[in-house]
Amino acid sequence: SAVISQKPSRDICQRGTSLTIQCQVDSQVTMMFWYRQQPGQSLTLIATANQGSEATYESGFVIDKFPISRPNLTFSTLTVSNMSPEDSSIYLCSVVGGLGETQYFGPGTRLLVL
Amino acid sequence: GNSVTQMEGPVTLSEEAFLTINCTYTATGYPSLFWYVQYPGEGLQLLLKATKADDKGSNKGFEATYRKETTSFHLEKGSVQVSDPAVYFCALRADGAGSYQLTFGKGTKLSVIP
Numbered sequence: 001s002a003v004i005s006q007k008p009s010r011d012i013c014q015r016g017t018s019l020t021i022q023c024q025v026d027s028q029v030t031m032m033f034w035y036r037q038q039p040g041q042s043l044t045l046i047a048t049a050n051q052g053s054e055a056t057y058e059s060g061f062v063i064d065k066f067p068i069s070r071p072n073l074t075f076s077t078l079t080v081s082n083m084s085p086e087d088s089s090i091y092l093c094s095v096v097g098g099l100g101e102t103q104y105f106g107p108g109t110r111l112l113v114l
Numbered sequence: 115g116n117s118v119t120q121m122e123g124p125v126t127l128s129e130e131a132f133l134t135i136n137c138t139y140t141a142t143g144y145p146s147l148f149w150y151v152q153y154p155g156e157g158l159q160l161l162l163k164a165t166k167a168d169d170k171g172s173n174k175g176f177e178a179t180y181r182k183e184t185t186s187f188h189l190e191k192g193s194v195q196v197s198d199p200a201v202y203f204c205a206l207r208a209d210g211a212g213s214y215q216l217t218f219g220k221g222t223k224l225s226v227i228p
Contacts, residue, residue, distance in 0.1 A: 102163065107156065
């Protein structure tokens with residue numbers, strides 16, 4: 001299984017600022033994703049991070065709000081821009097590993113926006 | 115579109131009681147099915163999976179059988195332990211090459227009384 005780390009693990013931010021979350025994997029993976037888990041809710045896919053090209057965003061998520069980088073096969077960043085309290089969530093990085101059957105998740109970044 | 119429906123929580127059981135968390139899904143073809151667990155303060159971990167009809171996934175005493183005829187993947191454990199409290203998520207991945215996106219249920223919170 002892939003070992004995934006995220007930084008920061010948690011943060012408290014002011015309204016209107018931006019935060020960049022890093023995701024590092026211990027092996028090269030083809031697919032990387034970013035999910036959001038709002039308080040008490042399930043996980044919602046934000047986007048697929050594509051290596052060497054623009055991310056693919058799900059309905060309701062836009063690049064201006066959630067810019068994503070994926071410079072190589074082991075690393076990705078998600079930026080939450082111009083934050084508001086509604087952005088308070090856990091943000092999770094995930095990857096598809098092995099034979100492509102299983103998706104593994106990072107520990108998450110707990111974000112609180114005041 | 116694809117969807118996953120889980121039984122509403124929270125579920126509170128006495129230690130060593132039998133656990134069932136119901137999960138049904140809507141999808142075309144033969145999706146892969148997963149149970150993920152999120153322990154308090156931690157990220158999402160894969161608990162078990164099944165990739166074709168009649169497969170049984172099992173791990174840590176938990177089991178779930180892929181029932182195509184009832185479109186279900188109910189999670190069971192014969193004897194819950196005090197280490198089992200967590201939120202349990204049922205998820206599916208759509209059938210088809212190159213399909214990696216997971217669709218999650220809303221999660222079921224389990225509490226265990228010693």
